[in-house]
Amino acid sequence: MQKTSINPLSQSAQVDTNSVQPFPNSQKIYVQGSKADIKVPMREISLAETPTASGNEYNPPVTVYDTSGPYTDPTISIDIRKGLANIRSTWLERRQDTEQLTTLSSQFSLQRLANAELQAMRFGLSRTPRKAKSGQNVTQMHYARKGIITDEMEFVAIRENLKLQQQLEAGVYNNQHAGQSFGASIPKQITPEFVRQEIARGRAIIPANINHVELEPMIIGRNFLVKINGNIGNSALGSSIEEEVAKLTWGIRWGADTIMDLSTGKYIHETREWIIRNSPVPIGTVPIYQALEKVDGIAEDLTWELFRDTLIEQAEQGVDYFTIHAGLRLHHIPLTAKRLTGIVSRGGSIMAKWCLAHHQENFLYTHFKDICEIMKAYDVSFSLGDGLRPGSVADANDAAQFGELETLGELTKIAWQHDIQTIIEGPGHIPMHLIKENMDKQLACCDEAPFYTLGPLVTDIAPAYDHITSGIGAAMIGWYGCAMLCYVTPKEHLGLPNKEDVKTGIITYKIAAHAADLAKGHPGAQIRDNALSKARFEFRWQDQFNLALDPDTARSFHDETLPKDSAKVAHFCSMCGPKFCSMKITKEVRDYAAKQETIAVTEIEQKMQEKSAEFKQQGGKIYSEI
Amino acid sequence: MQKTSINPLSQSAQVDTNSVQPFPNSQKIYVQGSKADIKVPMREISLAETPTASGNEYNPPVTVYDTSGPYTDPTISIDIRKGLANIRSTWLERRQDTEQLTTLSSQFSLQRLANAELQAMRFGLSRTPRKAKSGQNVTQMHYARKGIITDEMEFVAIRENLKLQQQLEAGVYNNQHAGQSFGASIPKQITPEFVRQEIARGRAIIPANINHVELEPMIIGRNFLVKINGNIGNSALGSSIEEEVAKLTWGIRWGADTIMDLSTGKYIHETREWIIRNSPVPIGTVPIYQALEKVDGIAEDLTWELFRDTLIEQAEQGVDYFTIHAGLRLHHIPLTAKRLTGIVSRGGSIMAKWCLAHHQENFLYTHFKDICEIMKAYDVSFSLGDGLRPGSVADANDAAQFGELETLGELTKIAWQHDIQTIIEGPGHIPMHLIKENMDKQLACCDEAPFYTLGPLVTDIAPAYDHITSGIGAAMIGWYGCAMLCYVTPKEHLGLPNKEDVKTGIITYKIAAHAADLAKGHPGAQIRDNALSKARFEFRWQDQFNLALDPDTARSFHDETLPKDSAKVAHFCSMCGPKFCSMKITKEVRDYAAKQETIAVTEIEQKMQEKSAEFKQQGGKIYSEI
Secondary structure, X not given: OOOOOOOOOHHHOOOOXXXXXXXXXXXXXXXXXXXXXXXXXXXEEOOOOEEEOOEEEOOOOEEEOOOOHHHHOOOOOOOOOOOOOOOOHHHHHHHOOEEEOOOOOOHHHHHXXXXXXXXXXXXXXXXXXXXXXXXXXXXXXXXXXXXXXXXXXXXXXXXXXXXXXXXXXXXXXXXXXXXXXXXXXXXXXXXXXXXXXXXXXOOEEOOOOOOOOOOXXXXXXXXXXXXXXXXXXXXXXXOOHHHHHHHHHHHHHHOOOEEEEOOOOXXXXXXXXXXXXXXXXXXXXXXXXXXXXXXXXXXXXXXXXXXXXXXXXXXXXXXOEEEEOOOOOHHHHHHHOOOXXXXXXXXXXXXXXXXXXXXXXXXXXXXXXHHHHHHHHHOOEEEEOOOOOOOOHHHOOOHHHHHHHHHHHHHHHHHHHOOOOEEEEEOOEOOHHHHHHHHHHHHHHOOOOOEEEEOOEOOOOOOOOHHHHHHHHHHHHHHHOOOEEEOOOOOOOOOOOOHHHHHHHHHHXXXXXXXXXXXXXXXXXXXXXXXXXXXXXXXXXXXXXXXXXXXXXXXXXXXXXXXXXXXXXXXXXXXXXXXXXXXXXXXHHHHHHHHOOHHHHHHHHHXXXXXXXXXHXXXXXXXXXX | OOOOOOOOOHHHOOOOHHHHOOOOOEEEEEEEOOOOOOEEEEXXXXXXOEEEOOEEEOOOOEEXXXXXXXXXXXXXXXOOOOOOOOOOHHHHHHHOOEEEOOOOOOHHHHHHHHOHHHXXXXXXXXXXXXXXXXXXXXXXXXXXXXXXXXXXXHHHHHHHHOOHHHHHXXXXXXXXXXXXXXXXXXXXXXXXXXXXXXXXXOOEEOOOOOOOOOOOOOOEEOOOOOEEEEEEOOEOOEOOHHHHHHHHHHHHHHOOOEEEEOOOOOOHHHHHHHHHXXXXXXXXXXXXXXXXXXXXXOHHHOOHHHHHHHHHHHHHHOOOEEEEOOOOOHHHXXXXXXXOOOOOOHHHHHHHHHHHHHOXXXXXXXXXXXXHHHHHHHOOEEEEOOOXXXXXXXXXXXXXXXXXXXXXXXXXXXXXXXXXXXXXXXXXEOOHHHHHHHHHHHHHHOOOOXXXXXXXXXXXXXXXXXXXXXXXXXXXXXXXXXXXXXXXXXXXXXXXXXXXXXXXXXXXXXXXHHHXXXXXXXXXXXXXXXXXXXXXXXXXXXXXXXXXXXXXXXXXXXXXXXXXXXXXXXXXXXXXXXXOOHHHHHHHHHHHHHHOOHXXXXXXXXHHHHHHHHHHHOOOOOOOOO
């Protein structure tokens, strides 16, 4: 408990130095959109040439999706006390449907602002919140349904394409398997109009609160690249504001597409402000956590009014999506009594306790329409929480879980009637053979609203390795149609993840998401695999490291046994030693063939074909007499 | 290169102390078979009681599969210079079809024995090899087809059952999902007769060389628990004999069902002897690696005679299965020319080079019948190698790979004609959506001979995390019907794994194999998951750690943030803090209900039902007016 302390250094807080190192042999590039203020960031990895007998062969650079924001742009100076640059205000102003408020709308926010003791840790934000003008709906879904392509939509269209056409023209190796997408509708090229259609249809969302002006927009939907979320957040037991910002910058460095701030400690409000102001990715929260803090942890004392104020507080800070456990209804609760592990969702257990204590229906359900009114005034997206997700494989796909999912389907349609962007949260612990049933039921109940799952963990028996137990399930459900995968770290079930755990969780989930993209046949997804495998096969060690999801660890593992620089150009590694490398031998096989005169090569091939034909004539069997 | 050295301490070599620690709260038990010398080892994990309002509730111990051999039996004193106890000689003698030779049959073995310089590192084995009497076939398959249930078959039947009946009678929580097994035929209880039938049918093997008398038999087949293999072995660049034995004992501690010794260094022969004499699990090798050493790495210089002597050398040491790359035929080689990563199998590239150099068909293919003669005299099992496995997702499921697989199917049938136990090796790198096609094709081509795959890796872009990229594919192919999963460590593609990498690889693959067992609905597979989840839900922290695949890491992760002993009984962890734990809240929800008088409880339920009915009457919608 001793660790519960504000960071006394907030006013001298510095960015985590590891988060601002440029990636090796990589360049931050920006693709220009149709307007001067639309600049879409990507990372371009340059590769060495391949030496061949007939001269060096060019290997075009590989463009990869970049979630790291300005932190990896060496031309931008970072000061986390000032936050990131405001890149969206001009977009919002062009739409003319929002206004800058003169003060904060939340009572709690005003109290915090008035509290002089918090001055030392408060982020120094000078602007007031933005809100929809009276009667306006400012959600991306609302625009999409009116046929408007927003700047955010154009931004994500460019972002999703990753310069595919230019990469192909430059000659990247893009032979790719066709994939199997289980009914997804992924186009060859992502256009702004396609983005608009998908958002209008409810099949994708761009979480982009109008108060999160530092945001580089991204899209979540089954017809786009599979995304991953990383959770951060302090608890009553640990970590400072500076540490939480460092977890954010560290998480997005390794590929987190969104970050959820799940803080439950004393200074949630202040911590969140620091996080959002320094985040180029959407920030999600679970407002009920903070609401519970406000009633000293007594779930029974929660009220709609207090919760409402919390939503407004967070919406005006710029939270991009809210987890709302509105699908857990009174009549679902008895369905959990016989479960092996009851209710394991924090939000779910809070609401269940409230419902039981008051003998009343969940107030998030009865006030759902009121919540919609708040969401549409700031364009906060719903992430409909699965309060009854299974906490063990034993409880997977049971009546409680599916009962709630059906309610989430109803709520999705209500949210859509209000043009609120909506995603659906999913489990949890599910054995492999039940994952597809889960995905299919979600698609059916929620009419293809994006699914956002935690794992799922495919077994319960490996605490300390639950990034792996869940990475297996995550890859599979991503393939089946899940749009975003919420990471699980090695500390799941055991403790609060540290920075190293965050990285391990993120890399594991990048693997799962990318494996899903490959299996779905997402256009261009295999370019990076092909480039890395080509580098590997040609012993371009540096390129192999640089193309890896984690170049640092790949390099350091290699250097453990072969630390010298000369080994980076060696045609072997310590697994097999110099004489024995199979890739080297294959190269020799090819060289052997290449060294022959053309006529001789033809002769060899001819002999091979003869030999092959001869064996085939024998029915391909040598012991046909047996 | 400096590390290439024999261990000067071989004669004072000691067992790795970490490998001989008993597991926490665990007891080594032996289930008695029908004869006095059949004692089947298992591990029994004792659990604490659950405190309830009406007194303590008993939690029966959980029995788990135990590959760790005598090393974790505190009553046995271990001396790796003497090797493990001979437990199979009496079984072999009862069969009366083998004889103890007076000397070694391999020329190479005799030369090594005569070399005084090797004395210091030589394992001090005094007995001579055993071989089938002239004209006898001593394979398990041969006995099975004659209707004989061997002691090995009875041993594995008991082992696979894990005391399921007794566990159920003791009251373990065994509610389990039915699973989906894609045509597997898993019985509710494994009987010796079922084992015999499966071996006779070729659908399972017991790798058990008659010279590996230290072996605790195990079975590989799709209707049994999914198994995993761990690779060890030095290369020209690293590691001593003592280190290799330590990797063995460390690997089986964490769950390796078999170990492959892939050594390619100078003292392969001597290292192997130490490994086999100290191994309670089957040992596999790739004899072509050693054969190549004997011709100084010049593949063209390989001959059948030299290879034959190598097979006999290793068979008489007790190697349980041989990887033989006999399926790579001359006419397959041109199919690899257009591949992104050519031939990446070491054995495959050696044989391809040999074939090209001589313009001849692979001698392993042309001499396949001769190889069978050796296998049946010692009961060495075939592991038919996939020399053309894809080295990148780009090359997955191509004509080269499937062409070789078809040949492996032919060879399987030839091996079966000789009653040789046979498994088939598989890839490699395969995107998720092509894994099932691979498995199905193997089942069809090889008539359900057990499949044994390396991963597969589902993406190429994560060097340093290839235990994870491959763990995903391994879990899936295990579910689809693969019988044994060859582990991949974090060092794959980068360097020689150390002990920590071996452990990480093994645990990852135990997860994959177990996830597959759950998904297939293997009887009793969910007992451990249920017990761990129950412990987790009841805050029995020690039980949660002890039931984990890796109790040490689970405990240490927990202790990073909550090191005090009092936290081990705390009803929270550092993820959520004391007030906020969802499991704690759920417990409060249950307690709340339990505290009411019976009448009141009924009343609550009635109210809930009324409320539920009321909402259902409204069509379950609250905003039906919209």
